[in-house]
Every structure is written in structure tokens, then in C-alpha cells.
Amino acid sequence: MKRFVIIGLGNFGAGLAETLYRHGHDVLAIDQSEAAVDRIAPLVTRAAVGDGRQREALERLGAKECDAGIVSTGDDITASILATLALRDLDAVSIYVKVISRDHARVMTRMGVTETIFPEREAALNLGTRLSSASVFNYIGIGAGFGIQEMVVPDTWEGHTLRELDIRRQHQISVVAVHDVLRDRMQVPPDPDAPLLQSETLLVAGREEDLERLGQMK
Helix, strand or coil: CCCEEEEEECCCHHHHHHHHHHHHCCCEEEEEEEHHHHHHHHHHCCEEECCCCCHHHHHHHHHCCEEEEEEEEEEEEHHHHHHHHHHHHCCCCEEECCCCHHHHHHHHHCCCCCCCECCCHHHHHHHHHHHHHHCCCEEEECCCCCCEEEEECHHHHCCHHHHHHHHHHHHHEEEEEEEEEECCCCEEECCCCCCCCCEEEEEEEEEEEHHHHHHHHC
């Protein structure tokens, strides 16, 4: 079990807090809005009304030496900077910051945070990738130039096995899993000698440009 402290309980912060707690972690949440704290209180270890930019407030919450701090302070860039400094003062092992722009991300990166999250941009990129290809159901960017996507089995692949298709060599992507949609069964890792069916989807990973080409296959 890890200890997380979440500063800011908007949609992003509250959703993250609830998810981490549901996975069995110790979750401490703080926000200056009493209503936001009241909503999340039953779903986390401890929630408090307070100023997450202040070390003392975080210390009272029990955030000393937490495994990770997540800063989600909305549009207030100054607040995210001050909250990050407060977490550093409390020896947070890792610090993640929700950002609202490229400039905001650049500032936080220069401060040495573990990772910046830009939900609106990431959601737009993922949706754009899905909409650009009728064969792609889901797409997730996983780093600079790489992603994972779920796609239908191309017609030309139906009845062939992964071993026969030699997808890694032919297309420079890896098939992570095969999802039997009709029976809702996920095969991880996939059987390389099982013929692919029209009722299945593939979870594939690789470079964005290779995934895009693959998504255009019929």
C-alpha cells in the first residue's frame, strides 16, 4: 500500500483520489472548498479543508513523506507551483502535476516534477486518433511518439495466426492482447498459433506512425 496526497479536488483530483483508494491505497485529499471535501470524504482515507500550498496544512493532513503527491489546482499556475514546493518540503518521493498549457508544463518540468498531465490535450489527441480511423476503437498515448490502440482484425488477417502474419517484423508493432468481443475474454499474452477471428479485436503497441498506418488497413 502506498500513501498519496492529492491537492485540489476538481473532477480530475477527485476521480483520481477515488480510484487510488478503491485500489487499496492510503489517500489523503485537501481542497479549500468545503463542498468538494464533503463529497470525497467517504471515498478516501482522510479529507480536509485547507490550503494545499502551505506545508503546515499538508503536515496536519498527514502528508509527511508520502509516496507521491498529485497537484490538481485548476487554472491557478501559481498555486500549482507553491503546492509543488510544499510537497518537496515534505519529502514527497514523486510529484505529479495537472497542467493547463504547454507553458505550464514547461515550468513544472523545469521544477523537476516527476510528470505533468495535460488531460484535455491527451483526450483530444486520443479522440482524434480514434476518429481518423473507423477500425480503431481506443487509443492511449504512452510517451513521446508511442501509443497503444485497440483495433478490429483487418479482413486480410482473418483466419491467419499471429505467427504467420509476423506482425512485429512486417509492421514494427507488438500485439499485446487479443479480445474475444462476443465472449468478452481477453487473452494476454495472445496465442501466436490461434487463427484470428472477425469477432476479435487486437490490442497493439508501437510508434504512433506505425499504429496510424496499421489503423488504415481494411
